[in-house]
Amino acid sequence: MDGVRRGLAAAAALITASGLLAACSANADSGKPELVWYINPDSGGQAAVAKKCSTDDYTITTQVLPQDANQQRIQLARRLAAGDSSIDIMSIDPPYTAEFANAGYLADIPEDLQGKLKDQSFKGATDAATWDGKLVVAPFWSNTQVLWYRKSFVEKAGIDMTKPVTWDQIIDAASKNDGKVAVQANKYEGYVVWINSLIAGAGGEIATDTDKGVDLTLGLDSEAGEKAAGVIEKLAHSKAAPPDLSVSQEGQAGATFGSAQGAFLTNWTYIWTNYDSTQPEVKKDIGYTRYPQTVAGEDSRPPYGGIGIGVSSHSAHVDEAMKAVECLTSPESQGINAEMTGNMPASSAGYDYPALAKIYPEDLLQLFQDSLDAAAPRTVTPYWSDISGGIQSTWHPPASVNSSTPKESQSFIDEVLHGKRLL
Amino acid sequence: MSTTTAGRPGKVVASDRAKAENRLGLKLVAPAVVVMLVVTAYPMIQALYLSLYRYRLTTPDDKEFVGLSNYLTILSDSLFWQDTVNTVIIMIVTVAIELVIGFAFAMVMHRIVFARGAIRTSILIPYGIITVVSAFAWQFTFSINNGWVNSWFAWLPWIGPDTNWFGEHWPAMFAIMVSEIWKTTPFMALLLLAGLSQVSEDMIEAAKVDGATWWQRLWKVILPNMRAAIMVAVLFRALDAFRIFDNIFVMTRGAQDTESSSFLTYRQVIEQFQLGLGSALSVLLFLTVLLLAWLIVKLFRVDLAQARGEG
Amino acid sequence: MNRTRNLIGTWVGFLLILVWCLLPVVWIISLSFKGVGETAAGSPQFLPKDPTLQNYKDILNDGDFLDALRNSFGIALIATFLSVIFATLAAYAIARLEFRGKRLVLSLALAIAMFPVVSLVGPLFDLWRTFHLFNTWPGLIIPYMTFTLPLAIWTLSAFFREIPWEMEQAAQVDGATSWQAFRKVIVPLAAPGVFTAAILTFFFAWNEFVLAISLTSTTKSRTVPAQMSYFVGPDPFNPPYGQLATASVVVTVPIIIIVLLFQRKIVAGLTSGAVKG
DSSP: OHHHHHHHHHHHHHHHHHHHHHHHHHOOOOSSOEEEEEEOOOSSHHHHHHHHHOOSSOEEEEEEOOSSHHHHHHHHHHHHHTTOTTOOEEEEOGGGHHHHHHTTOBOOOOHHHHHHHHHHBOHHHHHHTEETTEEOSEEEEEEEEEEEEEHHHHHHHTOOOSSOOBHHHHHHHHHHTTOEEEOOOSSSHHHHHHHHHHHHHTTOOSEEOGGGGGGOEEOSSSHHHHHHHHHHHHHHTSTTSOTTGGGOOHHHHHHHHHSTTEEEEEEETTHHHHTTTTOHHHHHTEEEESOOBSSTTSOOOOBEEEEEEEEBTTOSOHHHHHHHHHHHTSHHHHHHHHHHHOOOBSBTTGGGOHHHHHHSOHHHHHHHHHHHHHOBOOOOOTTHHHHHHHHHHHHOSGGGOOTTHHHHHHHHHHHHHTTSSOO | OHHHHHTOOOSSOOHHHHHHHHHHHHHHHHHHHHHHHHHHHHHHHHHHHHTTEEOBTTOGGGOEEOTTHHHHHHHTOHHHHHHHHHHHHHHHHHHHHHHHHHHHHHHHHHHOOSOHHHHHHHHHHHHHSOHHHHHHHHHHHHOTTTOSHHHHTTTSTTOOTTOOGGGSHHHHHHHHHHHHHHHHHHHHHHHHHHHHTTSOHHHHHHHHHTTOOHHHHIIIIIHHHTHHHHHHHHHHHHHHHHTOOHHHHHHTTTGGGTOOHHHHHHIIIIISOBHHHHHHHHHHHHHHHHHHHHHHHHHTTOOHHHHHTOO | OHHHHHHHHHHHHHHHHHHHHHHHHHHHHHHHTSOHHHHHHOOOSSSOSSOOSHHHHHHHTOHHHHHHHHHHHHHHHHHHHHHHHHHHHHHHHHHHOOOTTHHHHHHHHHHHHTOOGGGGHHHHHHHHHHTTOTTSHHHHHHHHHHHHHHHHHHHHHHHHHHSOTHHHHHHHHTTOOHHHHIIIIIHHHHHHHHHHHHHHHHHHHHHOOHHHHHSOOSTTTOOHHHHGGGOOOSSTTSOOHHHHHHHHHHHHHHHHHHHHHHHHHHHHHHHHHHHOO
């Protein structure tokens, strides 16, 4: 029996020891508060501004979240729901901002800072960061999509790209000239980004009356919804559809665009530097213009993406964290981050950061800013993940979309929101 | 150590000895039982409790007792049944194919006189490899941009450079099943090898002398004599295949209706924060697994006690 | 004639098995030598056009990945060690002693072996937060023990059943102390079984994914399978495939080493646990 007891004691000691070891490494502070910032993975921009914004009063350290935006949301929300105080600052993807704010995970931003942020940020960025009339996260970087095209292809096809183009036009042009229109249409959030922009471009909105919670008004079953479905149906059944359409995300779409058949691509700002080291010949061939119109003559509403920075309401250092956020989202910080990562600033002042002009042509920087002002953020509601999931279930694969899809998806999402269907 | 030896079972034991042995036995199993229960019992009870509520992690104020309505919602939902059907298809197809390939592997390994070490080593690599890695490897294999399947098998009429394996239901299911089969066939083969080594060579020789063909020997002599091994292998693998998760998570994330029951549960609990509905799904999943185990044990009359060496 | 046909058949089978088992492994190794440019642009050919060591350099300079590797080793080794101790105790009792509740223990082990891990992630998360085990080594070690104990107990009790325990008494009669008898006679006989259980447990802990991704949040305790969803390359929207493949190769190396060293024991352990009558 001694042997047994000794074994157990050793086992218990091992478990405790490994726990202590883990605990020790976390508590090496010297009295100066450490603000922990949970960031989405990037190539070092956020770590750099964290270092720059650390002061004598506090140090900002970064912890990386998973690569997938939905996984980021899961990690953060689970821990915030459990009242975790080890998260002070976090980088939040726009579609989940309202969910976090509504659940009380985000500390209120002081009025004066709210005012300052609203003044400096693009309209699209402010819209995406606002819930219940208040700015709940500080817009840090803002992403938008433009229409990228291959100059050689456009020349061959004889299309005038100086005027706004429609989806119909580019699909027809690509079909006729053996080109491909690359978009994001895998079963994931990026597909909903596309659908949202198509609907907004036709004057519609996926949901309104968001203050009513699950009883919000869905706008999928509408003329705008049908227009959007029409574009997707047309592309999916045309020769312009890439073979990997139903699994394509940003990277796959970028690869299609860089291939011999590449013609048109809707994608985020990073595309400009995407081919620098791997396919310099493609880089020289890239042209760009405003996101395509859903309905001819009606201004397009480009997608909005990016990151807003929020402070956890469970943080032990809310005041310090707010000061830190003010510094992290200053136009200069936004510029530093943009230079290192290609994630563009959320404010036009950020675009003045000198280094950016060396990387991007002036008219492209202007196009990004114009697009951000016209951008249509996804509906700001705590139930976005249900709506988005419902759209993904009913609109995927793209080849299955037809004129009845909007109606079906609307009733499906309605049932999901009321707990009558599984998503 | 002296007390340990005192617990050795005699043929006739005095009641004192029996009591001491009983106590020692309980003490020895206690740590293992505690560790097994700590992690499973409380979560199961909590899942049972939460399954009676409408409860979403991000809107805790709306928590409401709803009785069995979560179960009703799930059982009347087509998605639940579709995912159950998917899971059952994956289970049946993979186990059946693994049984055939695994048996062939076992035969070769049993017969082989050279390079035994090499073959055992290579067969253990898929067994030991991380499932996530296996899923990545096969995802790339079937990838339209980076895979070799489309170019190697372009001679087949329905495969071309543009074949998008993850773009449709059945090809995607096929890719998932290939990964699952590749990773777990070695396990099947090893269990069958053990069974094969128990079939007496004399009986096979006798059948041969009687003029039985190879096919007859296989069906009449070999297979019936390794029934126990086959049944145990099927039971283990079927239950394992029913819980398929990692492969789908990596390869399709459930797109093209390739979702499994485990994945559905994961999505509700972890991704949608639907603790109520998700818990109900957890309970149903566990009950299904139990039912499945019971069915296999009853239908095939697998004697687990005997198989494990329990008299 | 028949003999040569058999020999050819065995040879063909042998080669088929080798290809089946190793092709995907070779493929992932080949991928790990493909550069970012090659995978981003699409490279359907099997071997890299322009082999590069860049992915390996990136991985070995990635502090987070090295942390994850350290966590994986630490957690898997401790879980294996403890699980085998507990399983040995329990298996000895089951194989050698008569006590009430034996069947109950066995049924429990069987039920847990079948347990769908996904269904307890949620509650376990809450429980671990309460006990401050979230994102710690013990937070993964404990559930890994839970899920490896059934198989370990199973394998070990089958092994112990085969041990001729009378030899121990015989040695004592010959004048050895009970400790000597235990060490010289029983330990050598039981060791292979313990060893097998240890390897199987290690494989499980090394491979586990669902718990690893749900119960950790920083590189303090995140293991390699979970760390793989944290890679980021020049394209912010897609994981860098070459690095994923490289990480896959790196984590497979220990498995291959273990298999190379101990294949005989693993095969013996896997087969004896399940079918001995």
